[in-house]
Amino acid sequence: MLNPFSARQRARVRAFFGKPANIILVAFCAVLSVLTLYPLILLLLETVTVHAGKEVTSIKLPRGSFTLYSLKNIFATSRFNYSQLTFYQPLFNTLAVALTASLIAILFGGGVAWLITRTNLKCKKFISSVFVFPYIMPAWTLATFWATFFKNVNVGAGTSNGIMAAVFGIYMPEWFVYGYFPISLVLGLHYAPFAYILIGGILRNMDANLEEAATILKTRRWRMMMRITLPIVKPALLSTLLLVFSSAMSAYSVPIFLGSPVRYYVLSTKMMSLINNFPGQGYIIAAVMIIFGVSILAVNQKITGSRKSYTTVTGKSSQISLVNLRGGNWPIAIILTVLMILVAVVPLITFALESVIIKAGDYSLSNMTLDFWIGRNLNYLDQGDSTGILLSAKVLKALGYSLLLAITCSVVAGTSGVLVGYGIVKRRGSKLSTLVSNLSFFPYLMPSLAFGAIYLAMSTRVPGLQGFAVLALIGSVKYLPFASRSGVNAMLQLSGEIEEAAVIVGVPWYKRMIRILFPIQKSSFLSGYLLPMVSCMRELSLFVLLVPTSNTLLTTMLMQYSEKGWAQFGNAINLMIIIVVLLVNFLVNKVTGASIDKGVGG
Template sequence: MASISPSAGQKRRFSLPQGLPLKIGVLIAIGLLIAAPLLRILFETLAPNSISAWNDVVLSPLSRNLLWIPLGNTMILGLGVATGCVLIGGFLAWLVVMTDIPFRRTIGLMATLPFMIPSFATALAWGSLFRNGRVGGQTGFLEGLGLSIPDWLSWGMTPTLIVLTAHYYSLAFTVIAAALATINSDLVEAAQMTGAKRGRIFMGIILPVALPAIVSGASLTFAGAVSNFAAPALLGLPVRMQTMATRLFGMIEIGQSARGYVIAILLIAVSALFLWFGNKIISGRRSYATITGKGGRAKRFTLGTAKYPLFAAAALICLLTTVVPVVILIASSVAPSSSALFSNWTLHYWIGASTPTIAQGQAGVFYNPFIVSATTTTISLGLVVAVTGSILGLMIAFTLARYRTGFLSGTINQLSFLPLLVPGIAFGAAYIALFGAPMGPFPALYGTFALLVIAGTAYLVPFAVQTGRAVIQQVSGDLDESARLTGAGFFRRMTAITVPLASRGIAAGALIIFVKIVRDLSLVVLLFTPTTPVLSVLAYRYASEGFTQFANAITVVILVISIAATLLANRLQTKSQPWLKN
């Protein structure tokens, strides 16, 4: 009997849907990297020998110190920082975008810089200025001048609020400025022609348009503040002010992992709930169309006699949050003590040999083998995570851009941005839960460089995907489709078309990921071991042990690496996207 071969149409009918293997592969990758660790900490707390941790944390007599006081402090920090960031960021955004203030481009640039400075750097600078003798050790510069610094200004809630607001207001500035830039100047001019006063214009036109950005800025800064570990640890722990992040760190440090995982879950819930609430407000409001097909000219409010006082206020804010912390850190790294920042400078803490009479025999940064090793580990970690993060982000972005529809694409999209809802220290705890013990034939990864790379890659997936999307959008889908029809496989198309055409954008995105992991403390503070030292944790450890000069010198090294990489990334982005020059 003659065999009957299927027709071409029948072959196509039984072939896999286009992009399905890629979707499944990407979903497995991000499922293992993101969903699995988060599910593991939940299952750990529900195990028979650990479920009592929920009662300990939430309902027992211990809960006041384990949860409720830290939660109260965390909420105060989150709401206070969100309010301060919206006020400061919104004020600067209004000046830069809507008014005729002089040097507005310079102010706009400086307003974006504080977020480049790690929060622990700003906290260290604050301590070098305002630290008093309450907890012993070196006192700050102002007390060295003979001033009496009250405890509330040196330690606890007030300095932590100020430091975190100074660090995060750049986020609010960026999103609010972008919203204000979309306001049609014809609307403002029409209102002025009808005799509307500035207050009426602000409440009736500017505020409704900017409200989504204000809520978004508040949500982002709230989430950043409640998850921040560095500032509360450096300025709050010495006086026993606990937040959920510091309490989580303490539980893991003393081996009470189950209680720590419960706190991690609750911290994730607090951060996610506020972000969801912000999105709900935005999605539920009326929309206002502010961009039309007509060309428009920018019309700025004239400040009149208030121009220079407002400029002075804006310049002071920018100087205090960008230039001053860096100057203080540099001065402290060469001063014999924080109480005498600008006298008797020495380079011992940078290039000095081990001397028993100075810093308990610690050699300078460049001659200390442990610090040199930490520098090498940190740079290596940044480079490897930049590569792995860019590759993963590019694959996810390609999947979402080329195969948008379907349940799998929606799931990939949701999972890839899930780390934005998870505080870094909670994400680190999840990785300890998943990889802290052997799994079948796989050994425990805790204390290895591989765990730092995997955790860093997973945590920075959202930023990698955003960068990848920008890259994919630069390459026409027709090119990819034409290559596919000629028989080129996915990896062949990526290496021959997408990567070469968007190499500058990919490199810029990789540098951004590099900067984020190099200056991160919250994620790696729980994953740190003496065999895998990183600079950010080392700076925190030195500061906690009273070696202020070494902590500040290490922080300066981190700043130099971060700023150099950021400037290079901005240069590459400008070249890959010429419209940014305008």
């Protein structure tokens, strides 16, 4: 047998794989390529394939043949203005919504972050702990709340009045209740905690010496803000902009609730309506969304890459002098507290209320019942289910399934995050490390719905990749970015000597991980487990195409209930999801000290 490699090459390979960090990087490089690039190729194939049903009858070619029909329809059909209405207009709407949402998130989240970290604002504790609520809650929570609160007889179907009109007699105009404005605002509020955590983290760790020097030189406040504070947080601002932009782009449930009554389409809603009849066209929209995601990754890479030195101004310095808000303190605190209650607490109360009334719009005690929660034999309601949700085997089974899925994804993604973090940091600067770092961040930029569509295509080709397996796989891959980010951040804070000491005495690698590295950075690592878990519990778009039945997960069940119009059961389930997520977050925080902000901000 001839060996094509020389002894020296073999020795080099052996030495390379002698380091655990290299093994990890190579393994993850291979696995992630398969899990992100292979599906991408499948998706591209779907865009030029004839699918069963209407495509066969319209194109008049057998199923599975090659066709440019879908591409032509989406991009270049002027008949009935088809491409314009199906693609270009929704694309424009998507970009408008995503851009506005990111600006709102930055202004609101960044502003609050500044108030909390750099001023003597009152009620800081309440505001900062409730501020992350909108991110923990499913995005549609705020959307449905918005619609039920502001709807009135002058807008949309115009059949009934929401609380604003019924109680306060204020009739908001249509642009305020449905369409571009509320979609952008709700998404902006939902992702504001992102900005809060990213920008707040930098403001908190910022070297106060710079500001102190400026103060000594009698620099004015606004000048300090413009010349020192803003430049330092600029990379974080841009990162937030890009992250929120790509998340908002793929949002599905918010535009469905707030857009459809006024015929406002975005790419994600158009894709969902196409994928049933003309799957090829649906897949093309998915591909376009992914191209945007990848471009955003590239831009982000360029910006943060070239500005790296800026963000590392984090030498822990002496006290930061807090800005005295003086007379503005109480008004700002009160406004923010009221806003937080409106955004985070009132929706929960509304859901509770809506889940106990029988006939919509009638809030008298005689119209109330706990049947939707604990009733039995509810056939008189004729709302699909005959048992209250807390007693319904179907709902409890879905709750169990959702929890099991969330735990599985959190364990797989969290553990991978720790390993990837170790590998990337140990081999920092190498090409392999950068590649794995990008690959592990890539799923974040894949729009959930499009990612789901690809895995659907993959599941029909790979035997055994159905049901729980495909859900757990996609969840783990999709949430890996959260875990790998907190893994990298945690490892970056650890000095190399800690591990080296153990290496010298010959402690094997797995023991170093379990006994030394993990315990030191426990709370950071655990945050990497928590975020996938929380995100998974409230995820809809990623799973909606892959669930075996609508009843499989709480979120898909909720979506079905709202489509069927079984509002009370739907509201009860919605509340159940939020309470479970808050409870998990609270418990993990109390027991381990891990928290959401540590995971995102690092």
